[in-house]
Amino acid sequence: MRDALDSQLNERGLSPEAFSELMIRLLDRGVLCRDESQREAELYDRYLQVSELVEDYLSVLRIRVLHEPRFSLLRIFPPGAEVPGLADTDDSLSSGLRERLSQQEVALILVLRAEYDQALREGQIDEFGQVMLSLEALNLSCRNLLGRSLPEQQGERKALLRRLRQLRLIRSPSDAALDEGEAWLTIRPGIISLVTDSALAQLASAPTDDNDDLPAEDSH
Template sequence: MTIRDALAEALEARGVGPDQFSELMIRLLDRGVLCRDESKKETELYDRYLQVADLVEDYLSVLRIRLLHERRFHSLRLFPPGAEVPGLADSEDGFNQGLRERLSQQEVAAILVLRAEYDKALREGQIDEHGQVMLPLEAFNLASKNLLGRPLPEALTERRALFRRLRQLRLIRTASDDGLEDAETWLTIRPDITSLVTDAVLSQLTGDGPDAEAPSSEELPS
């Protein structure tokens, strides 16, 4: 029996077709993240994952890709070999390229500030039942200035591109791009931010660790 035949047989036993499994894997490998509450499609794919979770994880393990399943928040996130993953044992793999997608310095800065603001809200108990944190755009901009000495992009096109990327990474929610010039606009920071920035990296940023230097994009799993 071939691997394909064995997989098809295992899928049939779970009521999932090969094409459905392929769609799920392609989506995961292409996006690297899946959140049930993001859309009707992602709800469907997440529920399908629950039917075949062991098969998905076996498939990914052959590639040495690790999957972090945040059951409380119904989200999945993939990490390439060698990435440090909160909540999972460290891997001994030394790969640094391949599935890693290099983030721009502006994206790294924004992600670090979001993580710091999420941690602050968590300590203060300002978190909703879904593990999300509400943050005014003005506070985000101010935190960026205070922590990293750089504000958010002033040009609307650059700001929209940055927030679009953060949404693609399933790190924030925004009502639309229309309010990105309004300081009173609110962002929703998703709990997945803790999967992308470890406590060690956060300590470097806030100066609580031995080296208070902000990390580069290479220190963030992506």
């Protein structure tokens, strides 16, 4: 199997070491977004070069790949995960690849998806499929949808936004900028591939008093 893989990589002009580096980064982060950094751009372009080999390799592990060329975004999902845009599977395996998100993270991701959908309906999307939102507006939306605000402690709030940046769901100012008056963040289109329509509908229909019981979602 290794010899066959090396042969196919050689045909595509990619070394086994470069392929290994791509797979390790993808399995470690779970997402690649070309416009995130020069490094991610290099790895994303490398994926395009050997996309079928990457997907074949991951399929052995029952890991599914969601590629959104419009946004130059690549995200992987562990076995059994519900993936918007991909057919459901009967795979019920629990997986060490799953990482439990906190209830705060789940709640904020759902609110961001609701804000993204509203901006989409109103045509407030830029040419890159992104939505600008002030931190004040996000805080208000959290109160309206969840019955609670963003964390009051700056350290906790910064950690929450930092986690969503790692998932490539938002762009936000540096931690220092968050201390200076009104801050804005950008909701990235990858939010659609992480939050299902059914989860969004559940948020819309649930009384705010019940939202403390939001289940922790699986990430990758």
